[in-house]
Amino acid sequence: MSKKIVSRSALYYLLCxxxxxxxxxxxxxxxxxxxxxxxxxxxxxxxxxxxVTKSLSINERKGEKTNLIKYAEQSQLxxxxxxxxxxxPITEKKIALGKKLFxxxxxxxxxxxxxxxxxIPEQGFTNNEIRTAVGIEGRSNLRNAPTIINSAYYxxxxxxxxxxxxxxxxxxxxxxxxxMGMPSFGFTVKKLELIPGYKNLFNDAFPGEGINVATFxxxxxxxxxxxxSANSNFDKWYxxxxxxxxxxxxxxxxxxxxxxxxxxxxxxxxxxxALFFDNKLHNTGVGYADSMGLLIKNNKTxxxxxxxxxVEVDNNIIKSVNQQKKKNDLGLYDITENPDHRWxxxxxxxxxxxxxxxxxxNGVFSSLDDVINFYNDGGVQNELLSxxxxxxxxxxxxxxxLKLFLESLVGENINILIADxxxxxxxxxxxxxxxxxxxxxxxYNK
Amino acid sequence: xxxxxxxxSILTAILLTISSFSYADETCMSPYMQKIVGQEDYVxxxxxxVEGLGDEQDKLVTIDVSPKSKTYGKVxxxxxxGGRNEAHHSGLSxxxxxxxxxxxxxNKIFIFDVATNPRKPSLSKVVIDFVExxxxxxxxxxxxxxxxxxxxxxLSNNKDNGGRTGLAEYNSKGEFIATHWLPTDGDLxxxxxxxxxxxxxxxxxxxxxxxxxxxxxxxxxWSNYMMDFGxxxxxxxxxxxFGNTMVLWDLHSRKPKKVFDVPGAPLEIRCAWGANNNYxxxxxxxxxKIWLIYEDKSGEWQAKAVADIGDxxxxxxxxxxxxxxxxxxxxxxxFMDGKARLFDISDPHNPKQIFEEKIGSQVNMISQSWDGTxxxxxxxxxxxxxxxxxxxEQWVKLYDWDQENLKLSHVWTxxxxxxxxxxxxxxxxxxxxxxxxxxxxxxxxxxxxxx
Numbered sequence: 090m091s092k093k094i095v096s097r098s099a100l101y102y103l104l105c106x107x108x109x110x111x112x113x114x115x116x117x118x119x120x121x122x123x124x125x126x127x128x129x130x131x132x133x134x135x136x137x138x139x140x141v142t143k144s145l146s147i148n149e150r151k152g153e154k155t156n157l158i159k160y161a162e163q164s165q166l167x168x169x170x171x172x173x174x175x176x177x178p179i180t181e182k183k184i185a186l187g188k189k190l191f192x193x194x195x196x197x198x199x200x201x202x203x204x205x206x207x208x209i210p211e212q213g214f215t216n217n218e219i220r221t222a223v224g225i226e227g228r229s230n231l232r233n234a235p236t237i238i239n240s241a242y243y244x245x246x247x248x249x250x251x252x253x254x255x256x257x258x259x260x261x262x263x264x265x266x267x268x269m270g271m272p273s274f275g276f277t278v279k280k281l282e283l284i285p286g287y288k289n290l291f292n293d294a295f296p297g298e299g300i301n302v303a304t305f306x307x308x309x310x311x312x313x314x315x316x317x318s319a320n321s322n323f324d325k326w327y328x329x330x331x332x333x334x335x336x337x338x339x340x341x342x343x344x345x346x347x348x349x350x351x352x353x354x355x356x357x358x359x360x361x362x363a364l365f366f367d368n369k370l371h372n373t374g375v376g377y378a379d380s381m382g383l384l385i386k387n388n389k390t391x392x393x394x395x396x397x398x399x400v401e402v403d404n405n406i407i408k409s410v411n412q413q414k415k416k417n418d419l420g421l422y423d424i425t426e427n428p429d430h431r432w433x434x435x436x437x438x439x440x441x442x443x444x445x446x447x448x449x450x451n452g453v454f455s456s457l458d459d460v461i462n463f464y465n466d467g468g469v470q471n472e473l474l475s476x477x478x479x480x481x482x483x484x485x486x487x488x489x490x491l492k493l494f495l496e497s498l499v500g501e502n503i504n505i506l507i508a509d510x511x512x513x514x515x516x517x518x519x520x521x522x523x524x525x526x527x528x529x530x531x532x533y534n535k
Numbered sequence: 536x537x538x539x540x541x542x543x544s545i546l547t548a549i550l551l552t553i554s555s556f557s558y559a560d561e562t563c564m565s566p567y568m569q570k571i572v573g574q575e576d577y578v579x580x581x582x583x584x585v586e587g588l589g590d591e592q593d594k595l596v597t598i599d600v601s602p603k604s605k606t607y608g609k610v611x612x613x614x615x616x617g618g619r620n621e622a623h624h625s626g627l628s629x630x631x632x633x634x635x636x637x638x639x640x641x642n643k644i645f646i647f648d649v650a651t652n653p654r655k656p657s658l659s660k661v662v663i664d665f666v667e668x669x670x671x672x673x674x675x676x677x678x679x680x681x682x683x684x685x686x687x688x689x690l691s692n693n694k695d696n697g698g699r700t701g702l703a704e705y706n707s708k709g710e711f712i713a714t715h716w717l718p719t720d721g722d723l724x725x726x727x728x729x730x731x732x733x734x735x736x737x738x739x740x741x742x743x744x745x746x747x748x749x750x751x752x753x754x755x756x757w758s759n760y761m762m763d764f765g766x767x768x769x770x771x772x773x774x775x776x777f778g779n780t781m782v783l784w785d786l787h788s789r790k791p792k793k794v795f796d797v798p799g800a801p802l803e804i805r806c807a808w809g810a811n812n813n814y815x816x817x818x819x820x821x822x823x824k825i826w827l828i829y830e831d832k833s834g835e836w837q838a839k840a841v842a843d844i845g846d847x848x849x850x851x852x853x854x855x856x857x858x859x860x861x862x863x864x865x866x867x868x869x870f871m872d873g874k875a876r877l878f879d880i881s882d883p884h885n886p887k888q889i890f891e892e893k894i895g896s897q898v899n900m901i902s903q904s905w906d907g908t909x910x911x912x913x914x915x916x917x918x919x920x921x922x923x924x925x926x927x928e929q930w931v932k933l934y935d936w937d938q939e940n941l942k943l944s945h946v947w948t949x950x951x952x953x954x955x956x957x958x959x960x961x962x963x964x965x966x967x968x969x970x971x972x973x974x975x976x977x978x979x980x981x982x983x984x985x986x
Contacts, residue, residue, distance in 0.1 A: 129721075130699055130734070132776070139731070141731045142719075142733050144699060145719060145721035146716065146719050146735075147671060147694055148670055148671070148716055150694075199618055201641060209694075209695050216758070218696075218773065219770055219773045220770045223761055226761070227621075393774040394822050395799040398798065398822065400847075408923075409922050410763075410920060410921070411764070411923065412764070412765070412921070412923050413766070413919070447772055452772075511694075515666075517642075517671075517693060518664055519664050520663065526617070526643065526663050527663055
């Protein structure tokens, strides 16, 4: 998928490479392949007064289209063959339609929210810039937006495991008051029928069915199902037996992962593949700490005002502008009402983990270092703490190596998936769309 | 010759008379625009709808502010526009016949006719395809009139909901003309990055036509300005996503020339009016400073911090500012402590605070009258940023200002919650004197009592 830069002078290339190499995660590599992964508005180093912006031009990042179906149909090193539901065979047309819907902001009550508003491609199909998702009209949501990549392998979906298939999962954010806020199934279908273009696309993707509740979710699920990414450096070493694919430090980090760190007890590895999750839910203490207010260390909060500039703000001042009182997040308990399920959350995959900060179900940790330190300290003690969570006593070197191992889990095709997503036009309101202000309403009282 | 001299004398007298006025709110607007001379008749308040209050939607509220009117200090017109669009700023067209008001969330632009009947504005047009036409700009913020044009600054984009954005240029009919992206490291567009930052963020627009310059400031993207304020302050990642730049543009070519480091979210821009006063001010919301952007003796434009506002360590959050017509005073509202402060800016390089008063539990916008003796204040900052419970007062207040004795005297309050209206944000003035030939006799008679 490499995109060749128009031929220019050697000096130009030298300047380009020199000036862009410092752009973490975003540099143009020496073979001129554009790296799309990583925030276009990079804030690495913002903690320091010496911070230098590395912002990229929005309109210059056009992406590049790819035929995604191969990722769903062909196995990648490190992942098992994907099971496609019999009632939703995957096709190129469904993927293309699902992708268009995924990026269409008109699929929300006020035409401002799309799936991609929280699952931002260049940010690992999550949102690196905020801890918990912001929905329609700024409504607060309790949880960090999980990545879509490899979500097709999950037995359960959502942090609390309340859904069991991508097809069923699709409708929840669309109809939820705090996410996309569409008023009903029927209204959504009707609106899609009135937006120019969708009728034909649905008829092509679902002959004889057209636009309905089922085809809408099948299309988006098909796109999500095609976002598969493995064949990482770790996979090339561990499953591909390429000894040079990773460094000695990564290998040592893997030893910590499966040994002293016992991370593998939840982030599972099988003989011929590694999902890095166990399809189970666990209490690590993060949810408990949040509910019990243990994350608030004192009556002040350190707030950053500018690069390298911080102040301590009294929590009463913060409370004075905290309009949306959040309920406590009790995880699986909210689904089962079983008191033993309090603060249990689904194990996430670790694939591409270095791209999907912030971490944990509530985004409380901004870096992998924070996560490793949390588990090294034994989580947060509570009566329901998973017995797998114990103090680890990792050395500094072991923690560094463990992090390097985690960073080796970035899928080989991640750049391709992101480039393909960037190529997709974002759906925004046009003069031809249904809207009262456009004299093209939904047909009421006519 | 006599007639010619007489004419010149009359002209001089008129100019002197005009120049003796304190332009106040009028000075905050485009120099290309008509000015109200005398008593303003109406204040148009772009108001946020609130769930559970009245019809719950955004609206343009018209308050009669003509002192001799029977409905003085009362709401005389309410025009609901559908939805909670995150109503924020508004701006008058160059002929002052139309008021453009934006929704930072919905991206709709509502263009109101305020000339046909200034007492009861009507909705002339709704621009619904702002994001599509501009190629992805989100959050139409400032509406700044240029001749035959409306320049609209964005706050965000439809790709990552962050702060990288651009300016959108429209003609007076509300037709899209061009997008001008803010310079980023990836594409500086020929601008000189003078410091460490070229974040590409946007917020306000002001110009000094005689210097052929345009200035823009920088705030934050959709994810932050729509987020619960208390939640955001505790989110370390979110707090990294504020603008730290101002951009100097070539006004005529619309090309960025310089990117200045102005850390801490520089918001409102106000430019001096004096013939030789080649400078503008801004205030940084997070770092609580007044910044001066000025042309130095060598003809180069520079930016520097010139004063603190309150105690920056307590984050008073300076929001709206207003410069006086003689370039000697700068009003600064601070949201968190609800205060209005007046700085003496006679020496623009050394502003000194000379007055402060608490207006309410929260205060955002300030609009002074033409003659500088009246100041209107309003409350709302953003739908998810306003204070809670008892501190969530929502009103427009009028104060008389005594410049000699440095005294603000409260005149009246319109309680926007009691009236079931919503949250009062930006205020713009209307007057029959601008369109006197178009009014009904009854309405004109109300107006003429003041003339």
